[in-house]
Amino acid sequence: MSSQSVKWKEVENGLVIFNPHEFSFSENLKYLSRSANECLYEISGQTIRRAISIRNEKLLLQISAVADQSLSVQFLESHNPIPYQMKAEIAAYIHDWFDLGTSLAPFYEMAKTDPLLHRPSEQFFGLRILGIPDLFEALAWGILGQQINLTYAYTLKRRLVEKYGDYLEYGGSKYWLFPEAETIAGLTPEDLSDLKMTVKKCEYLIDVARLIANGELSKEDLLNEGDVKAAEKKLTRIRGIGPWTAHYVLMRCLRFPSAFPIDDVGLHNAIKGILGSERKPAKAEILNYSAAWKNWEAYATFYLWRVLY
Template sequence: MNETFYDRCEWTILTPHEFRFTENLTYLSRSANECLFDIVDQKIYRALSFENEKLLVEISAVNETELHVRIPGRTEPIDKRVFDAVSAYIRSWFDLDTNLLPFYELAKKDPLLQGPVSQFFGLRNIGIPDLFEAIAWGILGQQINLTYAYTLKRRLVESFGERIEYEGKSYWLFPTPESIAKLTIEDLSVMRMTVKKCEYLIGVAQLIAKGELTKEKLLLANDVKTAEKMLTKIRGIGPWTANYVLMRCLRFQAAFPIDDVGLHNSIKLVLEMEMKPTKAEIQTWSEAWSDWESYATFYLWRLLY
């Protein structure tokens, strides 16, 4: 069900039965160093930008399966264009338009998935709707731990992003590709990351700013392998980053970062293995996940993160 009830600057979004707000909130709370949203009293506060309009959005839950959306500090009604854009962003962020019933049915019989889906029922594959943000996060996270990746993201956002001030607090927006495309390696020295990553970020930003790389073009591929090849042709994007972006931004359910260390550690944990599984073993187990590899990966990741 995706009905929406709208009144001035507050509205309700009904979610699928297989959705639990607290489960998703717990996932979103996993890092104290998150810089793109705040969670206070079971409410999420996030700055969003649509065309030339920037606004702060508050998301809470009336109950586990009903989201309440509010624009804090706003007294006049928002127009339908902004309402539609905010609603679409929230639906995409929480992946509300994916029917999880088939995934849950197959997971009940799967030795690797039955535990995680029971433990985290209602968790959605929390997305990154913006293509540049998704690729940038993938690049920042290459070959480093998650804690340091969050540190790099904060440096990037607070050095080159814009912000909204509300009641004495800053709410940050991820830098636009246009703003990063104009930078030099020296400009990014504040990030204190490798020169290669700086080059990759600027290169991707330039492609997106020129319109040569878009979500629409990737979605038109209509096939996960074709879309993966389109991404891996870009300098700095390997198979892991490509599949991460296809999972979290493009919503290709068959995207599968099979070489991910976290995935290997999760499987090792579930099966109480002494050694990490081999790629061949993972390929065999994942045959039962056909077209649900992204959700299988996400739920297994959740055991660790």
């Protein structure tokens, strides 16, 4: 998987980010629109509005595409001039969110002849692994989603965000930011009881928040492990983080290309559906199929998940 630096330029009251060739804004919007209960951004037509925090300053962004070749980012409700370095950090955030630094040409070349991937790779061409750049948000989302359906996971996320997150108000709407690790670190499981999730999940969430707030766990530390297995091991030492959650975070936050949540139920259902099988695939069968996906396991998984909705 090749990585490219952020290519962008300043424009009046915003910036433009240049996209790689294999990019479809509409395909990525379809993925981002998969839940009507999403609370961290708003999609209207071909436009995304999202609040982000850069250097403790909250900004509301409006993102649209120019013929898939670039993303146009406007700053809404910004009264102060935004310095160049802050714009560079905003560009880097969006670049990471849409995984624009990855050339997908080798993935599509491999997928052409793959029995499971050839149709999804054509059908969803230009789809990127939509990331979760913030480590605490990624781990929290992984914990919230454990052993429940996606619909209820979104409900739990909204409750958490609206109780402990910050927001910007614009045009009569609230644009929420995910709670800071420092905020959740100061809570007890009893504080989270009205969110209606298990006591164990409350404990896991607070534990992870404290590790991050105390500087014992960071994105940089995990990336410095340099190897997906070493990073997985570091994560699974944390109470409440099993292999599935670890690989989910390695895939969507840390961008390890070989992250592979092999035990994921959705992955199994997608393979079963594509093959027209009446039973879920055995682990040995999945390993056999995935032998051709070396260093593209994360993208293979993401495209197979996409088949399900």
